[in-house]
Amino acid sequence: MDSGGHYNPRTVEEVFRDFKGRRAGMIKALTTDVEEFYQQCDPEKENLCLYGFPTEQWEVNLPAEEVPPELPEPALGINFARDGMQEKDWLSLVAVHSDAWLQSVAFYFGARFGFDKADRKRLFTMINDLPTIFEVVTGSAKKQTKEKSSENNGNKSKSSSKGVRKHLVTSAHPCIFLGFFKIIFNIIIVLFIAHALVTIEGPYIWSE
Numbered sequence: 001m002d003s004g005g006h007y008n009p010r011t012v013e014e015v016f017r018d019f020k021g022r023r024a025g026m027i028k029a030l031t032t033d034v035e036e037f038y039q040q041c042d043p044e045k046e047n048l049c050l051y052g053f054p055t056e057q058w059e060v061n062l063p064a065e066e067v068p069p070e071l072p073e074p075a076l077g078i079n080f081a082r083d084g085m086q087e088k089d090w091l092s093l094v095a096v097h098s099d100a101w102l103q104s105v106a107f108y109f110g111a112r113f114g115f116d117k118a119d120r121k122r123l124f125t126m127i128n129d130l131p132t133i134f135e136v137v138t139g140s141a142k143k144q145t146k147e148k149s150s151e152n153n154g155n156k157s158k159s160s161s162k163g164v165r166k167h168l169v170t171s172a173h174p175c176i177f178l179g180f181f182k183i184i185f186n187i188i189i190v191l192f193i194a195h196a197l198v199t200i201e202g203p204y205i206w207s208e
Contacts, residue, residue: 009113016127017054019102021055022054023102023130025058026050026052026058027136028056028057031137038087041078041079041082046062047079048062048078049061049073050078050094052102060079071108072101072104075094078093088138096133098133102127110123
């Protein structure tokens with residue numbers, strides 16, 4: 001079941017765009033449209049699936065009748081567990097299965113259109129840079145963003161303080177050496193004058 005018709009993305013960028021569209025639709029179902037989604041998942045109905053489409057739309061419907069289906073199918077029977085769990089736990093469960101389905105669809109396209117190792121790695125990296133549906137639904141994506149921001153700020157502060165300390169130390173070195181040389185120079189001058197006085201006054205002292 002796919003409202004995208006026979007649209008088949010063939011490049012890494014097209015597959016990723018398809019992934020993002022389906023992901024956005026499923027996130028919408030589990031967040032902003034959650035009341036409507038909850039009502040459509042009636043446990044009294046047959047096996048239902050949550051579909052996400054490249055157009056950022058979602059739909060709760062029966063699985064495809066054709067065997068094998070044109071695309072991998074999402075988790076079957078999500079409606080049956082609705083009333084047997086707390087709502088947030090049920091939504092989290094649907095989110096996990098939705099993440100798995102999105103991955104399977106993306107790499108189905110990759111296999112079908114002959115993505116090589118580099119293409120698959122690039123696709124995975126692009127996908128992995130986005131929070132999972134589970135992370136969005138449970139709120140852990142926001143928490144990770146805040147923690148990452150705090151960590152970056154902490155690292156910047158440490159780097160800044162290290163830079164200041166390094167600057168103070170390096171700027172202090174010339175002063176230390178200059179003072180040291182002044183002391184040595186003054187000692188040499190005093191010794192030189194003392195030696196000169198002894199040399200000059202010595203004969204007079206002995207003559208007396």
